[in-house]
Amino acid sequence: PLQAQVQVDASDDLQHWRAVSRDVPLVDLQRAGKRLLQRRLQVDGNARYLRVLPQGEARLPTLRSVLAELPPAPATVPWEWLSLQPTAAGKGEYTFELDGRFPVSKADVASTDNSLVQWTLYSRDDANAEWQRRSAPWIAYQVQQGAPGQRQQSAAQSLAGPWRDRYWKLVASPVETATAPTLRLGYQPEVMVFLSQGAAPYALAVGSATARRAEAPIAVLIEELRQRNDPAWQPTLARLEGAPETLAGAAALEPQRDWKAWLLWALLGLGVLVVGGLAVSLLRQKPAPSA
Structure with missing residues (x-):
């Protein structure tokens, strides 16, 4: 029989130890043909060395083997890529336009021939706004090697985003070596998670000029549930049924005034003018002669 409490320590150099778990019960008891077993030790964090120490007067049996269970790798959303052709070109500058506000986090440049150009990427969400630099200058190359179709090219650049801008610009240095490039923007499709309240079914409406995304602590809830259940736990998958239905249509994309x-500002301005006119008229009046 075994019934003890242990402490789990972690170290990276066998000299400096830190406690990662305390008062962990280890139980292996049998009675009337039934067995109560608890031999799992959960370790949070990363460490090269681990040690198990009994607490109190408890004594541990001889340790014969250890089975380590690694948490499953988190599911990753595949990358999607958009290939854009220049909508306008200048001397070493090429502008591009997206047809939506995608959460762009990577950028790449492709060409039809061998190329070696230093690029800098800019973006903006409005055609009249100032350009904002989204990447440091990087060298993009593409070289034909061996048989036709075998090319070596530079890796895609990670951005500090994601950025949801509509307009993008590539600036070459030096400008003489640049030819019209193809801008490839990479993004990971977003996953919508919502907490269902009330009776189903639910309606999902998208596309509005006035609606703004509200940040909710859904990630905290999911992480808490994964700790309680299993690292691989996922929320229930919802699916769309039926054909999409147009609600407000193009009117939903028009900004509301x-x-x-x-009207309140106009009335306030009119009141200021009236008060100013009365003050000027009073100042122009001649004072009555004194008796």
């Missing part, structure tokens, strides 16, 4: 606010 707050006419009440404009």
